[in-house]
Amino acid sequence: MSVQSRSGNPAVEALGVAVAARVPVLLWGAPGTGKTSAIRAMAQTMGLPCETVIASIREPSDFAGLPIVVGGEVRFAPPAWARRLAEAGHGLLFLDELSTAPPAVQAALLRVVLERAVGDLMLPDEVAVVAAANPPEQAADGWDLSAPLANRLCHLDWQTDPRSVANGLAGGWAAPVVPALPAGWQAEEILARGLVAAFLQVRPALACAPPSDAASAGRGWPSPRTWEMAARLMAAAGASGAGDEARSALVRGAVGDGAGVEFLAWLVEMDLPDPEQVLADPASFRLPARGDRAYAALAAVAAAVAANPTPERWTAGWQVLGRAAGTAPDVAAVAARVLARCRPDGAALPAEIHLFAPVLRDAGLLQA
Amino acid sequence: MAERGIEGLAASRLWAATRFPYLASGVFGAQVIAEPDSGTVRVDEGWRMRADPELTAGWTAAQLGSVLIHHVCHLLRTHAERAQAAGVGPDEARTWIRAADAEINDDLVPAGLELPGRPVLPHHLGAPDGLLTEQYFDGIRARGERGGRGGDTTDRSAQSGAGEAAGSWLDCGSGADGVPRPGDGTGGLPGWQAELLRRQVAQDVLAHAKQAGTVPAGLLRWAEEFLHPKVDWRRLLAAELRRAVAQVAGAVDYSYRRPSRRAAVAGDVVLPALRRPVPEVAVVCDTSGSMTEDLLAMVLAEVEGLLRALGLARQVRVLACDTAVAPAQRVTSARQVQLVGGGGTNMGTGIAAAAALRPRPAVTVVLTDGYTPWPAAAPKGTRVVVGLLGADAPDAPPWARAVRVVPD
Numbered sequence: 001m002s003v004q005s006r007s008g009n010p011a012v013e014a015l016g017v018a019v020a021a022r023v024p025v026l027l028w029g030a031p032g033t034g035k036t037s038a039i040r041a042m043a044q045t046m047g048l049p050c051e052t053v054i055a056s057i058r059e060p061s062d063f064a065g066l067p068i069v070v071g072g073e074v075r076f077a078p079p080a081w082a083r084r085l086a087e088a089g090h091g092l093l094f095l096d097e098l099s100t101a102p103p104a105v106q107a108a109l110l111r112v113v114l115e116r117a118v119g120d121l122m123l124p125d126e127v128a129v130v131a132a133a134n135p136p137e138q139a140a141d142g143w144d145l146s147a148p149l150a151n152r153l154c155h156l157d158w159q160t161d162p163r164s165v166a167n168g169l170a171g172g173w174a175a176p177v178v179p180a181l182p183a184g185w186q187a188e189e190i191l192a193r194g195l196v197a198a199f200l201q202v203r204p205a206l207a208c209a210p211p212s213d214a215a216s217a218g219r220g221w222p223s224p225r226t227w228e229m230a231a232r233l234m235a236a237a238g239a240s241g242a243g244d245e246a247r248s249a250l251v252r253g254a255v256g257d258g259a260g261v262e263f264l265a266w267l268v269e270m271d272l273p274d275p276e277q278v279l280a281d282p283a284s285f286r287l288p289a290r291g292d293r294a295y296a297a298l299a300a301v302a303a304a305v306a307a308n309p310t311p312e313r314w315t316a317g318w319q320v321l322g323r324a325a326g327t328a329p330d331v332a333a334v335a336a337r338v339l340a341r342c343r344p345d346g347a348a349l350p351a352e353i354h355l356f357a358p359v360l361r362d363a364g365l366l367q368a
Numbered sequence: 369m370a371e372r373g374i375e376g377l378a379a380s381r382l383w384a385a386t387r388f389p390y391l392a393s394g395v396f397g398a399q400v401i402a403e404p405d406s407g408t409v410r411v412d413e414g415w416r417m418r419a420d421p422e423l424t425a426g427w428t429a430a431q432l433g434s435v436l437i438h439h440v441c442h443l444l445r446t447h448a449e450r451a452q453a454a455g456v457g458p459d460e461a462r463t464w465i466r467a468a469d470a471e472i473n474d475d476l477v478p479a480g481l482e483l484p485g486r487p488v489l490p491h492h493l494g495a496p497d498g499l500l501t502e503q504y505f506d507g508i509r510a511r512g513e514r515g516g517r518g519g520d521t522t523d524r525s526a527q528s529g530a531g532e533a534a535g536s537w538l539d540c541g542s543g544a545d546g547v548p549r550p551g552d553g554t555g556g557l558p559g560w561q562a563e564l565l566r567r568q569v570a571q572d573v574l575a576h577a578k579q580a581g582t583v584p585a586g587l588l589r590w591a592e593e594f595l596h597p598k599v600d601w602r603r604l605l606a607a608e609l610r611r612a613v614a615q616v617a618g619a620v621d622y623s624y625r626r627p628s629r630r631a632a633v634a635g636d637v638v639l640p641a642l643r644r645p646v647p648e649v650a651v652v653c654d655t656s657g658s659m660t661e662d663l664l665a666m667v668l669a670e671v672e673g674l675l676r677a678l679g680l681a682r683q684v685r686v687l688a689c690d691t692a693v694a695p696a697q698r699v700t701s702a703r704q705v706q707l708v709g710g711g712g713t714n715m716g717t718g719i720a721a722a723a724a725l726r727p728r729p730a731v732t733v734v735l736t737d738g739y740t741p742w743p744a745a746a747p748k749g750t751r752v753v754v755g756l757l758g759a760d761a762p763d764a765p766p767w768a769r770a771v772r773v774v775p776d
Contacts, residue, residue: 010559103614137606143614144607162452213599214607214769248560265564292397292565295385330378331396334385362379363429365386 009164011156012038012176013246014237014253015130018154019092019178021236023229024113024129025253026098029158034173035132039094041175048128048178049091051081055131056100060108065119076119083121090126099133099145099218106149114152132158136218145218147210154229154253155220185239192231192238199266200227206259220252222259230254230263272297275304282319287327294331298324302338311347314339322352329359337365374402374421380432387433387480390576390583394440394569395433403551410541410549411439413448414556415565418541427484434481439540441472444566445590447501448546454502461545466493467504468544474498475584485538498586570594601773602670605755608769609674612731612751613647647730649675649684650722650750654736654757656690656713663757667735667773671755685725689718696725713740723747738762 011027018025019042027035036052043050053062061067065076078086085091093116095109113131116123131153136144168174200207208224211217220226230251237247252260272293278285278301288294298321305317317339324332333356340353377400385392398411403418409432411417417439424432442448447468456464469488474497477487490497495507542549557565573591577583583591651671653664668686675684688694691712715736720743722732732747734754738761746752746767754764756772764770 136610137603144610213604214611217607217611244558245560261563261567264560265567268561268564290397291395291399292393292568295392295396296568328378330381330385333378333382334392337386359378359382362376363383363386363433365382 009159009161010243010245010249011158012174013242014156014249015039016042016176016178017237017240017242017246017250018156018233019128019130020181020240021232022125022128023233023236023254024131024153026131026133026153026155027158028133028135028155029160030138031134033158033160034168035158036094036096037173038176039092039130039132041173042178043092043094045175046178049085049088050094051085051091052094052096053081054096055105055109056097056102058101058105060104063105063108063112063118065121078119078121082118082123085123085127086121089124091128093123093127093129095129095131097133098131099136099143101143103143103146106143106146110149110152113149144214147217147221150218151221151223151226153220154233154250156249156253179240179242181236181239185235188238189232189235192234193228195234195267195270196227196231196263199263202266203262206255206262209259211256216256220254220256220260222255226255230260268293269296272300275300278320279304279313279316282316282323285320285323287324291328291331294324294328295334298331298335299338302335306338306342309342309344311344314342314344314347315350318350318352322350322355325352325355329356332356333359333363374400374419375425376427376429376432377419377424379429380427380436382433383429384433384437387430388437390573390587391437391440391569393565393572394444395436397557397565398436398440398443399556400436408538408541409435409439410539411442411543412541412549412552412556413443413543413546413562414552414558415443415543415562416556418551428482430482431484434483437476437481438469438472438483438487439543440569441476441587442468442540442544443562444569445471445501446566447544448542450501451544451546454505456505456545456547458547461547463508464501464505464545465540467508468501469540470495470504471499471501471586475586479584566594601771604771605667605670605753605773606674608753608771609671609731609733610678612753612769613649613678613680646680648725648727649680649731649733650696650725650729651684651686651733651735652715652718652722653686653688654690654713654715654718654734654740655688655694656737656740657711658713658737658739659757663773663775664735666775667755667757671733671735685722685729687718687721689713689715689721691717693717693721696721715740716743719743719747719752723750734768736761738764742768 015025015027015038027039029035040050040052042048062079065078067074068077069075081093085093093112095113098106098109101109111117113129116125116127116129133145206222207227209222211219211221233250233254234247236242237250248260248264251263254260255263272288273285275297278297288297301317301320305313318336321332321336321339324335336353336356337360381395384395388395397415399416401416401418402421404421406418406420407423409417409419409424417436419432427435445468447464451461451464451468454464466488470490470493473481473483473487474490477483477489481487490499490504493504493508494511495504499507539549542552570591573583573587574595577588577591651668653668655664672684685696685698687696691714713736715734719732719734722729729750732750732752734752735757736754737758738756742765752768754768754770756762756764756770759772759774761772
């Protein structure tokens with residue numbers, strides 16, 4: 001995609017935002033594309049203690065705690081890396097090679113990833129969980145991520161763009177930066193949750209849609225938990241001033257591509273003015289700056305009039321088009337053709353109609 | 369919409385939006401900028417078109433509108449991204465653009481596109497209509513190589529391009545071939561918004577086709593594939609197989625047969641060790657008369673490759689099955705499989721025969737065209753993954769995991 005190839009890897013910025021928001025994040029990418037080194041470099045530049053745990057060579061008891069008998073009861077002793085993170089009070093837990101971990105280890109990881117519980121030890125809230133994995137089709141001994149584990153992570157695709165590889169080799173690799181979130185950024189989370197809630201009212205089927213086939217089970221999919229995650233990530237992206245590309249990657253990573261794209265499309269549409277409000281008060285109409293948005297807004301107004309063509313609404317529609325004709329005569333003229341076809345009985349010919357005659361004539365659409 | 373200085377732009381966009389209403393969002397979504405002395409109209413990946421006002425002044429509204437539509441199609445079909453994926457460098461960019469033009473023009477010119485000059489059509493490239501850019505591109509390359517030594521192919525095709533269209537060949541820009549041009553700059557429509565715009569157009573195309581039914585077939589196919597992308601059956605089959613094997617291997621993964629290597633620290637508690645049983649796999653092939661052997665061989669090779677990647681190559685047994693079952697063959701390569709049989713089908717006997725093998729297979733892969741009776745319930749003790757071969761194979765029973773294999 002255009003901007004990705006120009007500004008490098010959108011996953012880098014998204015990774016920083018997810019770490020800042022303390023949302024567990026998983027980087028998918030082919031072996032040797034610099035996922036591990038990027039995460040280590042990020043921890044180093046931010047001065048965070050980083051504990052790397054290779055999930056594929058661990059046993060379930062390394063994450064669920066090793067049972068030991070102390071005074072007649074069984075305790076689940078955490079390993080040293082968990083102890084170190086707990087003592088530091090903050091840091092990065094990096095789970096490498098997640099997709100080559102056998103299913104039993106993945107099951108043991110469920111609590112670690114989301115609740116940061118290792119055996120009987122709770123890791124502090126300030127510990128961020130980051131994981132990396134190779135797509136199963138690229139790692140010979142890979143397993144698909146189990147759907148419950150996949151649902152606890154925000155999935156980011158680590159793309160290798162030849163141009164950024166060339167830049168990295170020549171000028172050194174840029175470490176992802178964890179943005180500092182301003183105090184009180186959680187207030188934005190309430191707003192983001194409101195948006196998600198409003199979207200789910202419109203598309204209730206997307207509130208929870210577990211994947212049906214095995215191939216998509218290992219990636220993000222919509223569930224109440226991931227929607228909450230998406231809201232948190234959106235708020236963090238907004239608060240840190242991250243780009244739209246990163247925000248889009250985060251939302252799609254949390255709830256999956258299909259649901260994510262629908263939500264983003266809905267957000268864009270939400271910005272359009274409500275046609276009924278515009279018809280009630282044509283003077284309030286502001287034409288969106290982008291051409292396709294202007295087209296969508298005017299087409300919606302014209303469609304609203306055509307659905308219920310009373311003389312008042314028809315006249316109001318022409319007033320709206322008249323306001324748009326100055327900046328975007330072509331866009332308005334498309335809507336004008338719709339209006340012209342649904343003239344209600346008894347409606348006087350509006351003055352605005354003459355604004356469109358020249359452009360219609362130039363386009364060869366007006367019979368002389 | 370800061371398009372000043374291009375005469376007749378509004379009229380041409382109105383023409384385009386009226387003639388091709390399903391592309392209106394795309395036409396209005398693109399930004400048009402005047403760029404004097406470029407001698408062309410070019411487009412970049414950020415949905416910005418740069419037009420030479422002197423050139424376009426000589427065109428009718430329909431001609432400029434057609435060029436806009438043409439460029440929007442470059443963007444909709446992500447020709448720049450595909451060029452990068454195909455490894456097109458600056459020296460081959462011109463050839464690529466001719467191929468991309470052919471992909472767009474083959475059904476839009478018949479639908480009423482009035483491009484200035486002589487637009488590239490598939491028959492100019494010696495190719496049939498309805499192919500993809502990559503296919504046209506390979507065709508031009510192959511013809512070039514046949515015509516001379518490898519090195520000068522691009523020169524030749526570029527020259528022949530210029531010769532054919534005699535000065536009317538216009539550079540479509542980086543939005544068509546992914547090779548950055550000077551003056552492209554940064555900015556424009558961000559990638560994710562471009563994706564949403566593409567989606568909007570695809571929805572418009574489908575909606576228009578449902579109502580009026582006058583959308584060029586190629587564009588309709590693009591919209592359908594964009595909104596409902598086809599998933600590669602190899603990926604699905606691989607995931608189902610991995611899952612079946614993982615569930616079997618993960619089902620009994622703690623064992624007290626050996627002490628845990630961590631027992632030393634646990635005192636009197638006996639810890640189970642992690643055991644990963646290596647499951648046996650049986651492949652049941654339908655060899656009835658209705659099967660095509662090529663497809664079966666292809667799928668069998670795929671299954672075998674997958675199992676080898678899982679480290680299970682030596683555990684595979686293959687059974688050929690029509691109404692009776694041939695004895696199991698232990699094979700190390702798909703080429704060794706002898707498909708005996710023909711005639712009617714009953715996969716039930718095949719699955720029963722697989723379940724009766726000793727050691728009992730934990731995973732049974734059934735490859736069939738689906739025209740067979742099935743057992744009413746799942747066989748005990750083995751997981752069944754069904755590969756349904758052919759586009760119109762009937763459904764598999766609900767107790768099995770099924771993957772449709774459609775040859776591409």
